[in-house]
Amino acid sequence: MIKAAVLGYGTVGSGIVEVINTNKEIIAKRLGDVLEVAYVLDLREFPGNPVEKILVHDVDVIMNDPEVKIVAEAMGGVEPAYTFAKRALENGKSFCTSNKELVAKHGAELIRIAREKNLNFMFEASVGGGIPIIRPLIACVTPENILEINGILNGTTNYILTRMTEEGLDFNDVLREAQQKGYAERNPEADVEGYDACRKIAILSSLAYGGQVDFEDIHTEGITGITPVDIEYAESMGRAIKLIGRASNKDGKISAMVAPMMLSKDSPLYAVRDVFNAITVTGNTLSDVMFYGKGAGKLPTASAVVSDMIEEAMKYGENVKILWDEKKLELAHYSEIENSFFVRLSKGEDFDEERVVKAFGDILQVVLESRPDEYAFITPVMSEGEFLKKYESFENRLNMIRVG
Amino acid sequence: MIKAAVLGYGTVGSGIVEVINTNKEIIAKRLGDVLEVAYVLDLREFPGNPVEKILVHDVDVIMNDPEVKIVAEAMGGVEPAYTFAKRALENGKSFCTSNKELVAKHGAELIRIAREKNLNFMFEASVGGGIPIIRPLIACVTPENILEINGILNGTTNYILTRMTEEGLDFNDVLREAQQKGYAERNPEADVEGYDACRKIAILSSLAYGGQVDFEDIHTEGITGITPVDIEYAESMGRAIKLIGRASNKDGKISAMVAPMMLSKDSPLYAVRDVFNAITVTGNTLSDVMFYGKGAGKLPTASAVVSDMIEEAMKYGENVKILWDEKKLELAHYSEIENSFFVRLSKGEDFDEERVVKAFGDILQVVLESRPDEYAFITPVMSEGEFLKKYESFENRLNMIRVG
Numbered sequence: 001m002i003k004a005a006v007l008g009y010g011t012v013g014s015g016i017v018e019v020i021n022t023n024k025e026i027i028a029k030r031l032g033d034v035l036e037v038a039y040v041l042d043l044r045e046f047p048g049n050p051v052e053k054i055l056v057h058d059v060d061v062i063m064n065d066p067e068v069k070i071v072a073e074a075m076g077g078v079e080p081a082y083t084f085a086k087r088a089l090e091n092g093k094s095f096c097t098s099n100k101e102l103v104a105k106h107g108a109e110l111i112r113i114a115r116e117k118n119l120n121f122m123f124e125a126s127v128g129g130g131i132p133i134i135r136p137l138i139a140c141v142t143p144e145n146i147l148e149i150n151g152i153l154n155g156t157t158n159y160i161l162t163r164m165t166e167e168g169l170d171f172n173d174v175l176r177e178a179q180q181k182g183y184a185e186r187n188p189e190a191d192v193e194g195y196d197a198c199r200k201i202a203i204l205s206s207l208a209y210g211g212q213v214d215f216e217d218i219h220t221e222g223i224t225g226i227t228p229v230d231i232e233y234a235e236s237m238g239r240a241i242k243l244i245g246r247a248s249n250k251d252g253k254i255s256a257m258v259a260p261m262m263l264s265k266d267s268p269l270y271a272v273r274d275v276f277n278a279i280t281v282t283g284n285t286l287s288d289v290m291f292y293g294k295g296a297g298k299l300p301t302a303s304a305v306v307s308d309m310i311e312e313a314m315k316y317g318e319n320v321k322i323l324w325d326e327k328k329l330e331l332a333h334y335s336e337i338e339n340s341f342f343v344r345l346s347k348g349e350d351f352d353e354e355r356v357v358k359a360f361g362d363i364l365q366v367v368l369e370s371r372p373d374e375y376a377f378i379t380p381v382m383s384e385g386e387f388l389k390k391y392e393s394f395e396n397r398l399n400m401i402r403v404g
Numbered sequence: 405m406i407k408a409a410v411l412g413y414g415t416v417g418s419g420i421v422e423v424i425n426t427n428k429e430i431i432a433k434r435l436g437d438v439l440e441v442a443y444v445l446d447l448r449e450f451p452g453n454p455v456e457k458i459l460v461h462d463v464d465v466i467m468n469d470p471e472v473k474i475v476a477e478a479m480g481g482v483e484p485a486y487t488f489a490k491r492a493l494e495n496g497k498s499f500c501t502s503n504k505e506l507v508a509k510h511g512a513e514l515i516r517i518a519r520e521k522n523l524n525f526m527f528e529a530s531v532g533g534g535i536p537i538i539r540p541l542i543a544c545v546t547p548e549n550i551l552e553i554n555g556i557l558n559g560t561t562n563y564i565l566t567r568m569t570e571e572g573l574d575f576n577d578v579l580r581e582a583q584q585k586g587y588a589e590r591n592p593e594a595d596v597e598g599y600d601a602c603r604k605i606a607i608l609s610s611l612a613y614g615g616q617v618d619f620e621d622i623h624t625e626g627i628t629g630i631t632p633v634d635i636e637y638a639e640s641m642g643r644a645i646k647l648i649g650r651a652s653n654k655d656g657k658i659s660a661m662v663a664p665m666m667l668s669k670d671s672p673l674y675a676v677r678d679v680f681n682a683i684t685v686t687g688n689t690l691s692d693v694m695f696y697g698k699g700a701g702k703l704p705t706a707s708a709v710v711s712d713m714i715e716e717a718m719k720y721g722e723n724v725k726i727l728w729d730e731k732k733l734e735l736a737h738y739s740e741i742e743n744s745f746f747v748r749l750s751k752g753e754d755f756d757e758e759r760v761v762k763a764f765g766d767i768l769q770v771v772l773e774s775r776p777d778e779y780a781f782i783t784p785v786m787s788e789g790e791f792l793k794k795y796e797s798f799e800n801r802l803n804m805i806r807v808g
Contacts, residue, residue: 019547019689029614030546030727124544130690132536132544139543140528140536142434143423143710210433268696271675285423285703286534292672293693303690306547314725321718323434 001034002313005062005093007084008075009042009051012098012125015302016072016309017051031310038068059084063091070312072305073097082106089113089121094316096308098125098301104199108212108326115319122308122320127153127200128277130300131293135307137207137281138322144283146208148248150267150404153200155275155295156184156191157223157243161260162273165231165240171224183275193222194243194258201245204279205256207322208247211329213256219334219384220258230399233342233376234262236368240270244404255332261404262342335385342366343391344398345375351396359390378403405438406717409466409497411488412479413446413455416502416529419706420476420713421455427710435714442472463488467495474716476709477501486510493517493525498720500712502529502705508603512616512730519723526712526724531557531604532681534704535697539711541611541685542726548687550612552652554671554808557604559679559699560588560595561627561647565664566677569635569644575628587679597626598647598662605649608683609660611726612651615733617660623738623788624662634803637746637780638666640772644674648808659736665808666746739789746770747795748780748802755779755800763794782807 006016017037020027028034039062040055059080062068071088073081073095081102088095089110097103102110103126114121124134128151152158156178163174175192178184190196202215223243234241239262247256263270268290272278277295282288294300311320345356356375357363363377379387391400410420421441424431432438443466444459463484466472475492477485477499485506492499493514501507506514507530518525528538532555556562560582567578579596582588594600606619627647638645643666651660667674672694676682681699686692698704715724749760760779761767767781783791795804 015689022689023547023549026549027547032725131693132540135544136536136540139715140539140711141707142714143427143431143707145427145430283707285419285426286707287698287701287704289535289695289697291693291695294691297691299689300691303545303547303687307544310546311543321436 001036002069002316003036003038003067004070004072004309005039005041005068006037007041007059007071007073007081009040009044009046009055010074011298012074012301012305013040013042014051015298016074016305019299019302019306027306027310031313033313035309035313038065063087066092068093069316070309071095072309073099073102074305075099076101078102078105085110085121086113089117089119092117092119094120094312096122096305096312098305100126100196100199100203104202104215107203107206108324111322111324112326118317118319120312120315120320122312123203124308125301125304127203128279128291128293129295129297130304131277131279131291131295133204133279133291134207136291137204141281141283141286144286146249146281146283148246148282149201149204149208149279150269151201151204151245151279152242152269152272152277153197153245153279153295154191154243155277156188158272158277159183159275160192161223161226161241161243164226164228165235168228170228171226192224194220197243197245197258201247201256201258204245205247205254206324206329209249209254209329210323211325211327213329213331217331218256218258221260223260225399226260227399229371230401232370233344233366233368237262237366239264241401242269242272244269253332253336254329255337257334257337259402261402263404267404335383335388337384338381339384340381340403341379341387341391342401342403343377343379344400345394346396346398347373347375348396351375359393374398405440406473406720407440407442407471408474408476408713409443409445409472410441411445411463411475411477413444413448413450413459414478415702416478416705416709417444417446418455419702420478420709423703423706423710431710431714435717437717439713439717442469467491470496472497473720474713475499476713477503477506478709479503480505482506482509489514489525490517493521493523496521496523498524498716500526500709500716502709504530504600504603504607508606508619511607511610512728515726515728516730522721522723524716524719524724526716527607528712529705529708531607532683532695532697533699533701534708535681535683535695535699537608537683537695538611540695541608545685545687545690548690550653550685550687552650552686553605553608553612553683554673555605555608555649555683556646556673556676556681557601557649557683557699558595558647559681560592561601562676562681563587563679564596565627565630565645565647568630568632569639572632574632575630596628598624601647601649601662605651605660605662608649609651609658610728610733613653613658613733614727615729615731617733617735621735622660622662625664627664629803630664631803633775634805636774637748637770637772641666641770643668645805646673646676648673657736657740658733659741661738661741663806665806667808671808739787739792741788742785743788743791744785744807745783745791745795746780746805746807747783748778748804749798750800750802751777751779752800763797778802
């Protein structure tokens, strides 16, 4: 029997206990041993809940029990998760987590400590919920020079954009409805401003490029500025607007960004609707592969944590190599990232088309019959810096969206 | 340095050498050592090709070189691949392969031998080309009771069905064109009759359920009977016809099948076009995850083989547990598998609608304006056996397709 502890009995934490109980037999068969949750740590009481029997309020009970070999954390936030992770590893326990803040901030250090202790620090559930993406990055695309990762990494924003697209609704109306349905938080900032996706692409790019990508370095834009008119334009071009987390390696120049992008039908991400997440990985010899599924939810996320617990149980005392060095990876500055851009200008009386062409070069004009008062176009590929300088010289600018 | 040998210098074999040469540095970084192809086995000569320097015609040279730790096979066919795999393992070499015939037929035995020798037998490229699916099944969905696997596992047939759908073309015309373009073999039987997909779903179901699923036991239908009219009907219902390999576990009753199915837009496989492959895995707590990409092609397939070589190099002398027992898994008989069915009958003068309703129960009639001479409908869910008995009692039957 292998004893484990679960830190936090919220949505994911209680899901972990549920997955292990529900699939006891199949887990025992695959693991070749019984995985038992010996403790659950939570400050709250759960009167009448079977978890009471294994509930503890003091983390020391877990840390000091030498029989506990695996600690799974689902509390969220950097602290006290970080302190608990270090203590667990230093006390001879492998650690796994669904906590993207913890992983984005301290992943590299915790991976190093686990390696030094011949233990493991795993985090499959920290990106994409139940979608296998961390393990495939570590163990499957190993021969690849990873040219690009593109991800729809946040279910709430994808749900909002899908509703806006399919029903022509306004951002605020859909957000309110999503909050009522429980698809969006009461404080939706982390989702709609892209902060959640930013931490996730920081984790993926750290793994893809083997060094520490600080999420603070990643230029991040959310979806609050996307309007039904933008979506109308996108649809007229056979495109869809998605919030994309992107990491790329162009001739050794690594960059990362989160922003709404207009995807064409050729992108496998184009058809990813509602709360679903998906991540494409582009390798120089592999070309594109995509991983798709529900990016959140109690049981799918818990299942990913339990897959880590099973691997850690199978490999207790043996470190699985993860290339994510503590050394900071210098990203190319945001202004150097290249893209083409969709631009909308208002067409007042003194509108000067020639000035636009002079500024942006060979543009592709997009005409919407319903918007005679606008001048919209797609620019050639140029750097963000170059684009912004040009774009900001127009006082009549309405919006701009990257073309993905 | 870790020495490897490649058996077969055809499309995939030469791709393996190319991937290793192209991505030498990144592979060395991830592996922590240099992976070197010391030998390539092929009966042919390749005058002027750099492979000449490492080309051998006698497999004994490889088997007898104790420095060769890894053998990658890309010859195809059961023999001599099977003999070589056994010899390699018995001579202390881990073995990996892209060869679905070998894996479907002898996978369980080779996995056992590898385990006994503390070596590995790996086969990521045998299903889905470059798409990571074998490793996710072995290492990611470990907590899951796998309820169902559905796969578009053959690129040629998916290409043909896509062209038929999008251009209203006839099967034979598209096949001929696909052959001219090199997307289909001159002898297309293995693809269009579903034999290729059958071996692949046999491999996936063996891994999902931990025992030997013989491909000969899997009811297999190809796409040669699909007509533009069937596709017209499917489209009128917002559905797409895809060749699906399916394995499922219903209350412990395991079944597998390959057949064209009509998928609704709700299926993530619906939008998988052209030569792309995709596999959904449905777990009882995970729900659906999908893996998507190019299911064939020289470099993507080779990349998957090289990912096996890298893992085998990292874990030389240590067996990675794969649950695929030699004991045969008894599948539920084909006639017990449940589905609903789309049926087309010709509507002669004496057509008797009441007889249809009496036979099939609550049906959903599908009317195509362009087909006044047909009576088409979807049946309730019933077993294949029950369905066939009813269906075959109608002399005026035109076609039937499962509703997926």
